[in-house]
Amino acid sequence: MSKKDIKVALIGNPNTGKTSLFNQLTGLTQKVGNYPGVTVDKKQGSCKLSATQNAVITDLPGTYSINPTSVDESIVLKTLLKKDIKESPDVILVVADVENLKRNLLLFSQIKDLEIPTVLAINMVDQMTRKGISIDLTALKEELNTEVVLISARKNQGIEAVKAAIIKCHVAAKATPMCDNKKIDPAYFEELKAINPNYTLYELWLMVTQKNFPEEISKQEKEKLLSFNKDVSKLKKYQHKETIYRYQEINKILKNTYLVDKSKAKDLRAKLDKVFTHRIFGYFIFLLVLLLIFQSIFDWSSLPMDLIDTTFAELSDFARSNLPTGVLSDLIVEGIIPGIGGVIIFIPQIAILFLFIAVLEETGYMSRVVFLMDKIMRRFGMNGKSIIPLISGTACAIPAIMATRTISSWKERLITILVVPFTTCSARLPVYAILISLIIPDTKIFGFYNLQAFTLLMLYALGFGTAILAAYILQKTLKIKSNSFFVVEMPNYKLPSVKNVLFDVLEKTKAFVLGAGKIILALSVVLWFLASNGPESYKNAEQNTIEKVANKNLGTDELQQKIAAVKLENSYIGIMGKSIEPAIRPLGYDWKIGIALITSFAAREVFVGTLATIYSVGSDDENTTTIKEKMRSEINPATGKKIFNFPAGMSLLVFYAFAMQCMATLAIVKRETKTWKWPLIQLFGMTGLAYVCSLIVFQILK
Amino acid sequence: MNTIASLHIGEMGYISEESLDSIPLKLLEMGCLPGAEVQLVQIAPLKDPLYICVNGSHLAIRKETASKIRILKSE
Ligand SMILES: Nc1nc2c(ncn2[C@@H]2O[C@H](COP(=O)(O)OP(=O)(O)OP(=O)(O)O)[C@@H](O)[C@H]2O)c(=O)[nH]1
Ligand SMILES: [Mg+2]
Numbered sequence: 145m146s147k148k149d150i151k152v153a154l155i156g157n158p159n160t161g162k163t164s165l166f167n168q169l170t171g172l173t174q175k176v177g178n179y180p181g182v183t184v185d186k187k188q189g190s191c192k193l194s195a196t197q198n199a200v201i202t203d204l205p206g207t208y209s210i211n212p213t214s215v216d217e218s219i220v221l222k223t224l225l226k227k228d229i230k231e232s233p234d235v236i237l238v239v240a241d242v243e244n245l246k247r248n249l250l251l252f253s254q255i256k257d258l259e260i261p262t263v264l265a266i267n268m269v270d271q272m273t274r275k276g277i278s279i280d281l282t283a284l285k286e287e288l289n290t291e292v293v294l295i296s297a298r299k300n301q302g303i304e305a306v307k308a309a310i311i312k313c314h315v316a317a318k319a320t321p322m323c324d325n326k327k328i329d330p331a332y333f334e335e336l337k338a339i340n341p342n343y344t345l346y347e348l349w350l351m352v353t354q355k356n357f358p359e360e361i362s363k364q365e366k367e368k369l370l371s372f373n374k375d376v377s378k379l380k381k382y383q384h385k386e387t388i389y390r391y392q393e394i395n396k397i398l399k400n401t402y403l404v405d406k407s408k409a410k411d412l413r414a415k416l417d418k419v420f421t422h423r424i425f426g427y428f429i430f431l432l433v434l435l436l437i438f439q440s441i442f443d444w445s446s447l448p449m450d451l452i453d454t455t456f457a458e459l460s461d462f463a464r465s466n467l468p469t470g471v472l473s474d475l476i477v478e479g480i481i482p483g484i485g486g487v488i489i490f491i492p493q494i495a496i497l498f499l500f501i502a503v504l505e506e507t508g509y510m511s512r513v514v515f516l517m518d519k520i521m522r523r524f525g526m527n528g529k530s531i532i533p534l535i536s537g538t539a540c541a542i543p544a545i546m547a548t549r550t551i552s553s554w555k556e557r558l559i560t561i562l563v564v565p566f567t568t569c570s571a572r573l574p575v576y577a578i579l580i581s582l583i584i585p586d587t588k589i590f591g592f593y594n595l596q597a598f599t600l601l602m603l604y605a606l607g608f609g610t611a612i613l614a615a616y617i618l619q620k621t622l623k624i625k626s627n628s629f630f631v632v633e634m635p636n637y638k639l640p641s642v643k644n645v646l647f648d649v650l651e652k653t654k655a656f657v658l659g660a661g662k663i664i665l666a667l668s669v670v671l672w673f674l675a676s677n678g679p680e681s682y683k684n685a686e687q688n689t690i691e692k693v694a695n696k697n698l699g700t701d702e703l704q705q706k707i708a709a710v711k712l713e714n715s716y717i718g719i720m721g722k723s724i725e726p727a728i729r730p731l732g733y734d735w736k737i738g739i740a741l742i743t744s745f746a747a748r749e750v751f752v753g754t755l756a757t758i759y760s761v762g763s764d765d766e767n768t769t770t771i772k773e774k775m776r777s778e779i780n781p782a783t784g785k786k787i788f789n790f791p792a793g794m795s796l797l798v799f800y801a802f803a804m805q806c807m808a809t810l811a812i813v814k815r816e817t818k819t820w821k822w823p824l825i826q827l828f829g830m831t832g833l834a835y836v837c838s839l840i841v842f843q844i845l846k
Numbered sequence: 847m848n849t850i851a852s853l854h855i856g857e858m859g860y861i862s863e864e865s866l867d868s869i870p871l872k873l874l875e876m877g878c879l880p881g882a883e884v885q886l887v888q889i890a891p892l893k894d895p896l897y898i899c900v901n902g903s904h905l906a907i908r909k910e911t912a913s914k915i916r917i918l919k920s921e
């Protein structure tokens with residue numbers, strides 16, 4: 145970013161297409177969704193406005209006014225009130241929805257009063273004829289005293305005009321207020337303005353109402369400002385009056401410039417709402433949607449997953465026979481290839497999940513779900529809006545926890561954050577998938593529903609049910625006072641934009657694979673090292689074993705296997721696994737699974753990769769079989785039975801359903817709650833619960 | 847006393863001037879103004895929240911809030 149670059153901030157009501165416009169301007173892609181409040185943090189990108197002029201564009205969360213009621217909205221206020229030159233925007237690009245221009249102009253009028261150069265982009269003009277709307281652009285420009293551009297971010301129309309308007313507005317650097325609060329109570333606002341003439345009246349008013357002071361404000365001035373804050377009811381009354389006054393001004397302006405011919409408007413909304421929010425069909429459809437998602441995750445992905453699994457096994461084989469023998473080849477064949485395979489294999493399932501979530505958000509259906517679920521969620525100390533984090537938590541807990549920012553009540557938000565990690569995120573999927581395929585037969589129930597898919601569904605239900613139950617307990621025990629206020633906009637139904645959905649799926653899958661991939665790759669190298677090195681007993685393993693079995697007359701193959709097993713047991717990782725074995729034996733696990741449990745505290749998905757690495761090191765097979773086959777044939781030397789039998793498998797499934805095994809989530813919870821208290825409670829509470837439940841399951845089934 | 851909560855599905859009313867103080871600021875800002883026409887579009891299956899249309903905005907609000915906003919029913 146060079147000094148000359150214009151800093152542009154995108155501001156507007158939720159769901160008006162700011163992110164779509166941001167994508168068009170910057171060419172960067174980020175999440176766009178038809179659920180109000182999808183952008184919950186600011187995001188930057190750069191844009192070439194003309195041959196000589198660049199701009200740095202910031203995309204902000206949507207807000208209805210500058211007065212924030214939730215964390216995402218307060219980000220906008222903070223950006224606007226920041227007076228230091230580096231951060232504050234030069235030009236504000238207000239994005240408005242053509243269909244609801246009146247309400248969109250309220251925020252516009254507030255921003256105008258901050259006296260920052262402003263461009264108004266009226267978006268979704270492709271909908272104008274369908275809705276019977278006509279606009280007198282020249283008159284509107286004049287009335288608002290602002291550059292106004294009609295655009296369609298989706299159809300890529302008017303983007304060049306936006307760029308030109310930004311430059312024009314920046315050069316002119318003119319900024320005039322739109323409303324004058326002095327009209328509400330002249331004496332009161334005169335006195336306020338007198339405190340510091342360097343600030344606009346509206347800025348001073350915001351400092352009073354929001355108690356948000358720039359650093360440059362002196363102590364004296366601050367005290368004066370705070371004295372305005374004493375009479376709370378008066379303050380509140382004036383805020384109400386101000387809003388009404390703003391709407392009066394807006395109505396005056398729009399009266400002659402913005403016309404709606406209702407007779408021409410065609411609207412599907414009412415008909416669709418009748419079905420989607422119906423007291424019976426509404427829930428029924430929601431349930432069907434969920435069922436469809438889970439069925440597809442299992443059905444559509446099994447083929448590509450098997451393919452990936454065998455491909456990586458073959459790749460290992462190929463590498464083994466073509467690379468010279470040595471330490472480095474061992475690392476590649478036994479550490480890196482199985483490790484990477486362990487990540488790649490989740491791609492199909494994760495992509496399908498993200499695809500469904502993106503489509504649900506794009507179409508506007510999510511808001512209907514919020515509407516349907518609010519009353520139910522409230523009984524459990526949450527909010528209708530909590531359903532979004534709970535659903536997107538099935539993909540990944542991190543964006544889900546970020547999504548709670550739209551919930552304005554702190555208690556409801558905190559409870560949602562605390563229980564989200566119980567929902568089955570996609571990192572659990574590979575663990576579930578491999579365990580289910582080992583212990584549940586591949587048969588059909590009720591004639592059509594796959595038993596394995598049904599088990600998976602039950603695991604999702606278990607996660608969701610536990611989340612709800614935990615929320616209920618938290619609601620009863622947490623002593624936090626915060627008033628619960630709820631209002632959700634119901635956006636129009638839209639056909640999902642294929643581009644938005646595809647970008648979304650691509651971007652999220654990429655982020656997930658790269659993020660998880662790095663951890664898995666690093667861990668698999670560390671693991672491989674720990675598994676192929678050890679103290680004295682490791683180095684002597686070969687010699688000792690040969691001596692021990694000398695009289696047993698074993699074939700070379702058998703002997704090699706025996707040696708490999710003893711080696712693994714005496715390696716560093718083997719010693720670590722062995723040392724926790726007493727604690728996990730009652731759950732039905734051996735020390736090898738213990739190793740996988742230890743490593744998967746970094747991230748759950750490491751489980752499969754870890755076992756893959758351990759078993760490739762452990763078996764000295766010339767032919768690399770797939771991970772699944774290796775796990776299936778594992779025998780517990782103590783009992784002579786299969787390790788992954790039904791009781792142990794079930795116990796592991798339960799353990800993974802409850803345990804808090806994701807460092808990234810803990811870090812995000814710390815950031816969002818601003819203390820280590822809550823992530824630590826999650827870590828110990830959830831893992832303790834996991835231990836107890838797995839113990840019960842194994843002891844009953846055994 | 848008539849409030850938004852006492853409307854039937856499809857029915858309309860005007861928000862009365864005297865309820866100004868009991869409308870939360872956020873709702874005012876979203877267009878729920880005294881004098882504005884309001885229609886009850888849908889009631890959620892468990893009788894709460896309510897789905898209303900006011901001043902061109904389609905909003906879902908809780909019954910608790912709705913029952914504080916007085917209206918004059920239109921004939
Ligand atoms: N018809 C039409 N739809 C559009 C247009 N621009 C955006 N949309 C759709 O509007 C919805 C919301 O777009 P976003 O870009 O996520 O809106 P936003 O303002 O960033 O939303 P928040 O981040 O939630 O405040 C998506 O479904 C887009 O496909 C447009 O010009 N015409
Ligand atoms: Mg956005």
